[in-house]
Amino acid sequence: MIKLTRKLSPGFAIVLFVIAGLFTGPLAAQSLNVDIVGGLKTATPIVVVPFAQQGGTPLPTDVADVMRNDFNRSGKFRSLAKSDIVESPSKGSEIKFATWRLLKQDYIVVGNIKETGNGMVQVEYELWDVNKQQSLLHQAMPPVPVGDLRSVAHQIADIIYQKITGVRGAFWTRIAYITAVGVGNNTTYSLIVADSDGYNPQVVARSKESLLSPRWSPDGKKIAYVSFESGNSAIYVQNITTGSRQLVEAHAKGINGAPAWSPDGTKLAVALSYVGNLELFVLDLATHKETRLTHNLAIDTEPVWAPDGKSIYFTSDRSGQPQIYQIPATGGTAQRISFQGQNNADAAVSYDGKQIAMVQGNGNVYRIAIMDKSLGNQVRFISPGPLDGSPSFAPNASMLLYSATEGRREVLYAVSDDGLVRQRLVLADGDVREPSWGPYRQN
Amino acid sequence: MNKTVRVALVALLCVGAAACTKKEVKSPPPPPAPEAPVAQTPPPVSNGKYTPADLDTDACLRQRVVYFDFNKTEIKPEFQQIIACHAKYLQDRPTARIRLEGNTDERGTREYNLGLGERRGDAVSSALQAAGGSASQISVISYGKEKPVCREHNEACWSKNRRVDIVYTAQ
Numbered sequence: 001m002i003k004l005t006r007k008l009s010p011g012f013a014i015v016l017f018v019i020a021g022l023f024t025g026p027l028a029a030q031s032l033n034v035d036i037v038g039g040l041k042t043a044t045p046i047v048v049v050p051f052a053q054q055g056g057t058p059l060p061t062d063v064a065d066v067m068r069n070d071f072n073r074s075g076k077f078r079s080l081a082k083s084d085i086v087e088s089p090s091k092g093s094e095i096k097f098a099t100w101r102l103l104k105q106d107y108i109v110v111g112n113i114k115e116t117g118n119g120m121v122q123v124e125y126e127l128w129d130v131n132k133q134q135s136l137l138h139q140a141m142p143p144v145p146v147g148d149l150r151s152v153a154h155q156i157a158d159i160i161y162q163k164i165t166g167v168r169g170a171f172w173t174r175i176a177y178i179t180a181v182g183v184g185n186n187t188t189y190s191l192i193v194a195d196s197d198g199y200n201p202q203v204v205a206r207s208k209e210s211l212l213s214p215r216w217s218p219d220g221k222k223i224a225y226v227s228f229e230s231g232n233s234a235i236y237v238q239n240i241t242t243g244s245r246q247l248v249e250a251h252a253k254g255i256n257g258a259p260a261w262s263p264d265g266t267k268l269a270v271a272l273s274y275v276g277n278l279e280l281f282v283l284d285l286a287t288h289k290e291t292r293l294t295h296n297l298a299i300d301t302e303p304v305w306a307p308d309g310k311s312i313y314f315t316s317d318r319s320g321q322p323q324i325y326q327i328p329a330t331g332g333t334a335q336r337i338s339f340q341g342q343n344n345a346d347a348a349v350s351y352d353g354k355q356i357a358m359v360q361g362n363g364n365v366y367r368i369a370i371m372d373k374s375l376g377n378q379v380r381f382i383s384p385g386p387l388d389g390s391p392s393f394a395p396n397a398s399m400l401l402y403s404a405t406e407g408r409r410e411v412l413y414a415v416s417d418d419g420l421v422r423q424r425l426v427l428a429d430g431d432v433r434e435p436s437w438g439p440y441r442q443n
Numbered sequence: 444m445n446k447t448v449r450v451a452l453v454a455l456l457c458v459g460a461a462a463c464t465k466k467e468v469k470s471p472p473p474p475p476a477p478e479a480p481v482a483q484t485p486p487p488v489s490n491g492k493y494t495p496a497d498l499d500t501d502a503c504l505r506q507r508v509v510y511f512d513f514n515k516t517e518i519k520p521e522f523q524q525i526i527a528c529h530a531k532y533l534q535d536r537p538t539a540r541i542r543l544e545g546n547t548d549e550r551g552t553r554e555y556n557l558g559l560g561e562r563r564g565d566a567v568s569s570a571l572q573a574a575g576g577s578a579s580q581i582s583v584i585s586y587g588k589e590k591p592v593c594r595e596h597n598e599a600c601w602s603k604n605r606r607v608d609i610v611y612t613a614q
Contacts, residue, residue, distance in 0.1 A: 210589040212553050232584055233557065255561055255585060258554040271554065278558040299558035315555055321514075322555055346552040359552055366550065387596065389552055405549070408594055434553070 043078040043421075044164065046071055047105045050082065051123065052090035052112040059113065059149060063123060066153035067109065067160075069197060070171040073423045074161065074398060075416025080105060092126045092135055100130045107136075109160060116143045123152050127160050136163055150199060170394040171196055174438040175401060176204070176214040176223055177412060181430030191225055193240055196394070196414075196437070198425045204240050213258055216438040217265050223436075224248070224259035224268055235259050235270060237285070248283060260303045260312070262329070269293075269303035269312050269329075280314055282329065293331045302346045305329065307353045313337070315345040324358055340379045341369065346390060350397035355417075357382075357391035357400060368402045370417070382419030392437045401435035492535035493528075495614040503528035507609040509567055510602060513548070516562040518570050526567065529609060530574030537577070540613040543567050545585040548601035553587055560585035567607045582612075 048064040048071070064082075071077035080103065089095045090112045100108050111125030120143040127137035137159065141152050151172060158169030173196045181188050189211040194201040205211065209228035216223055217237075224237045233256045235249035249256040254273030261268060268283045272290075280293040280300050294300040298318035305312055309329060316325050316334065322345040324338040338344035341360040348357040353373070360369040360381075368383040368391045387405035394400065401414050410431035414423040425432060498504050506525045509518060518526065533539055545560030545567075564583035572578055593600035 210586070212589070228586070228589070253582075255557050257557050271558070273558070273561055278561065299555060299562070301554045301558050302552065315552070317555075322551070343551075345555050361551065364550065387549065405596065 043076055044107070045080065045105045046077050046107040046109065046160075046164075047080040047085060047100060047103070048109045049085055049088055049090070049111075051110075051125070052088070054112060054114040056115040059121070059146060061146075061149035061153065063111070063113065063149055063153040063156075064109070066150055066197070067157045070154060070157040070169075071161075073197070073414060073416075073421065074171075075418060075421035076161070076165055076398065092128055092138070095128060097128075097130055097133050105130050107160075107164065109156075111156075113149075119146055120144065121146055121149065123149070123156065125156055127163060150195065154195070154197075167398060168396050168440070170396040170398065170437075170440065172441055173395060174220070174441065176216060176436045176438065177401075177432055178211050178214065178434040179427055179430055179432050180210075180410075181427070191223065191238075193223070193438075204238060204243075205236075205245075212434055214434060214436045215259050215261055216436055217261050218263055218439055219265055220439045220441060224261065226257050226259065233257050235268070237268075248285065248288075254278075258301045258303060260305055262305050263307055263309045269305060269314075271301035271303065280312070280327070282312075291331070293327055293329075294334065304347050304349055306349060307351055313347040313349060313356065315347070322361075324356065337377075338371065340371075344369070348391045348393055348400070350393045351395055352397065355393070355397060357393060359389050359391065368400065368415075370400075380419070382415050382417070383413065383422075388413075390434050390436075392435050394437050395440050401437050403433045403435060493532045495536070497532070498611060498614060501528070504532060509563075509607045509609070511563055511605040511607075513550075513601070513605065514559070516559070516566045518566055523570075525609075526570045527574050530571045530576040533571065533576035533580045536614070537580070538613060539611065540580050540582070541571075542610045542612050543581060543583045544590075544608040544610060545583065545587075546590055546604055546606050546608070547588045548604045549588050549591065549596070550601070551588070553589070556587035557585050558587075560587045563605075563607050567609070 048067045050064045068079040071079045089110045108128050122143040124140040154172035157171045161169030176193050179190045189207045191205040192201045207229045212226045214225040235256050238245040251274035258271040259268045278299045282291045298316050300316045302315040303312045315322050321343040324344050324347045325334040327334040343361045344358045346359045356371045365385040367381045367385040371379050390403045392401045410433045412425040412435050509522045543564040545564035547556040547559045568581045591604045593603045
């Protein structure tokens with residue numbers, strides 16, 4: 001923790017503070033303030049030159065700026081500050097490589113935006129290797145409405161990220177989280193969906209009672225979550241495009257909680273206590289058939305599927321303290337897999353199944369720990385605590401979201417998988433919690 | 444009012460007051476050593492049955508919160524008397540219904556704490572039934588850490604959130 005704090009010292013910290021006051025309609029949610037703490041000397045230097053605009057009215061989005069923030073947040077890149085960008089080439093033939101070599105940049109991105117009529121714009125960009133003076137990418141993106149420029153910027157950042165790192169980018173993705181605004185009985189809870197950088201927040205559901213545990217369906221079209229709006233906990237599945245909602249678990253007695261989608265999207269693992277004790281079940285969404293997985297006097301909850309769909313990780317206190325266990329998805333014997341720390345809970349699994357993130361508690365300090373199966377189950381911490389929770393992997397596992405408590409409020413952090421670069425997402429008024437990173441977008 | 448009841452009430456109020464004011468205390472405030480005689484005292488009203496009016500006036504019945512130690516679901520001896528008088532009320536008033544609302548402090552994950560809050564509610568439910576209440580009169584709901592009564596990050600506050608609220612839904 002001390003080491004982490006030192007590395008994040010303001011010395012070379014990149015601090016961006018963006019206040020987005022976007023209230024675009026009844027469904028617009030309160031925006032998150034975004035700032036980035038940290039920065040890495042080992043990160044790859046890249047310059048994203050402001051994109052030239054060919055005529056027309058000023059655009060609402062600085063495409064290069066969106067890309068720079070994406071790159072910085074990833075921890076893999078360090079993009080040159082806009083104020084240090086001394087020349088403004090907009091195509092490869094205009095780049096003076098000596099200038100950017102002097103500024104110690106490895107890669108340069110240039111581009112331009114042109115209006116194609118009817119409020120549509122088209123972005124064309126090029127990626128060049130500064131040292132080799134070699135063109136790596138040159139592409140014109142499909143025309144889009146002006147309002148979708150942020151999406152285009154994220155998509156270009158993804159392509160560049162993949163070209164340089166070999167890993168698919170996950171900037172053009174969405175996140176879901178819960179906000180709580182107000183005090184006591186006047187608290188309003190909202191389930192929000194936003195872009196991966198916190199922009200474009202939209203309310204999916206709103207309640208005067210607690211909402212928790214949002215989870216994206218694998219196709220990114222639905223979110224399962226728990227709501228206390230009926231008095232007791234109940235599990236809903238909501239289509240985020242149409243808003244239509246289905247009540248899937250609402251036993252009158254006990255907890256209906258902790259939904260987790262199977263990788264094929266046909267089932268939900270859930271935690272139910274109508275049987276007298278909190279146990280894991282698998283609910284088939286087509287037949288509504290429940291299959292009980294655990295039989296135990298302990299608390300069994302927080303299921304999450306392994307990517308192959310064959311097993312389920314979950315939290316159980318059958319050994320006394322909460323720990324992470326793994327059980328076949330069809331039932332059977334559970335194996336304990338977490339052994340470091342006093343207690344571990346709320347597992348999240350990376351897309352390849354190699355990394356398991358969890359909340360590890362030691363004394364009164366709760367931090368996000370990642371157990372790496374490819375490194376002999378070595379455990380590393382990626383958050384400083386003291387009350388961190390709800391880890392969620394980006395679909396490429398290069399970053400995670402988690403919740404933290406700062407003073408009297410809850411905030412979200414996006415953190416690089418090495419824990420060295422963190423971006424804070426703060427609600428102007430109220431708490432933000434329970435983040436869930438959505439899958440790659442199809443559209 | 445029975446004298447021992449009054450002593451117990453005073454002792455409980457002191458717990459609350461200590462928990463409210465000693466924010467600087469790092470280590471868990473020791474739960475007040477309940478005077479042995481209090482814990483062993485039989486239910487307060489030994490002759491005559493409770494009436495709904497007693498819910499507002501009886502010193503024991505007015506106590507509607509059972510507090511717990513960290514990560515624990517055992518009912519501490521000092522709360523046995525509260526359990527006993529509410530159990531007697533349930534016995535005296537078969538149409539009475541109560542909802543036990545289980546809660547936890549902020550440490551630990553939300554879904555796990557839902558489980559922990561339910562366990563606490565179940566513990567109070569079992570104790571009420573052991574003392575004469577009927578299962579059909581009691582329901583349990585867990586809010587986990589969703590409904591804290593105190594929002595500071597210290598033991599004084601946490602100790603107030605680790606609780607089961609006894610709510611009468613029918614008197």
